[in-house]
Amino acid sequence: MSTVLITGANRGIGLALAGCFVEAGWDVHACCRHPEKATTLQSLGASVTIHRLDVTDMLQTENLARSLSGVPLDILVNNAGAKEPGSAFGKVPYEEWSRVFAVNTMAPLHLAERFVGHLETGSRKLIANISSRMGSIGDNDSGGSYVYRSSKAALNMVTRSLSIDLADRGISAIALHPGWVRTKMGGSNAKLETDVSANSLKELMLNLRPEDNGRLLNYDGEHIPW
Template sequence: MRSILITGCNRGLGLGLVQHLTQLPNPPENIFATCRDVSKAKALQEISRTKNNVHIIEVDLTDFNSYDRVVNEVNAKVGNEGLNVLFNNAGMATKFTRLGMVKMEQLTETYLVNTVVPIMFTKAFLPLLKKAADGKKGMGIHRAAVINMSSIIGSIAENSMGGFYPYRCSKTALNAATKSMSIDLEDDGILVACMHPGWVKTDMGGTSAPLDIDKSVGDMIKLLPTLTEKHNGCFLQHDGKILPW
């Protein structure tokens, strides 16, 4: 993969993905990392100062009118090669919410960030993804791929706890969108899958989580080059296990 764009890189898994990618023996030529406020992304700034292949793009992803600018910034770097990988990582979570406590604002805001944004952002980048896929064979990150960061909480089959209405419903909807994308983009040679990073010690996952960022991200970075046609439209765990919808 020559280029990758990762959303939500100011901290957590997004920042971890950028860090691990820069440490690969053959890192991507261009790593685009989005964040809402560059001034608050100190660690990301430090990486970009020492790694000239890391490009920070400041954008509020709920500002859909800004997408053309972001696409143009990426296009200016990748040119005719297009964008190999779009990793829709940015998201938000709400606290454990039982039905009697859930608020309409929680549902609509979480759905906007976790579902609507990845769909619309992918739509905006289709021309660059198609450009990267054109003329190549097979499916995978060598060609073009969209990876949507999901969660096992979005699995209907694995729901044994209830609650989590805003987060759970938004990730289930993202899984459904991922499956549709995988069908719609198959003829263009663009692989689409959703990924569960595990329960990770982040601001979102909390301190009780069994996985640290390095382990989760390290697994995902190892998994990405192994993705082929058989993974198109799949719900994958960080270690490659296929998860139930």
């Protein structure tokens, strides 16, 4: 049976992705900081195994990888993310920058390093990093959001390097923009429902083209410039 590991799976896009993969008959390893509070995630059924994981805690990540030793992993979805309250010019919360970078940029790379062996024994061998169009330098025509934009731009570079460094192991890496989704992070004014975004992202992962390796893709498959 195919297997996916999803971080930040207790709400929003991560939770919706877990549901989509369950419906598709996959085994899901769902990670979140507080499993005891993840009641909706718990209700998804026996094919979901919930793990306690703060992605910024490298020891927790290493212990999780060790506990899943011998488990083939088809897709690693680095979904856990963080966003600062706001970072307009002259009002940048510098004290938040390291936290956002730790979650959005450093953690996905560390998870890739720790789970590369699991991916090698899987069939699809895919690392999917949930990024953002806001991390595209070529698409930035509105400025601002210095902290969030820079963390996602850095994640995009991590993704590109992973696609090159892991190619000889048969592992692909992509960055995905989920759209402006109605989640806690996206806000109530967002236009896209989580289930629509999640299902589109799942289909992209399952139908990845060779030329998409190392790219930043919109949820509808559009290639977004770096």
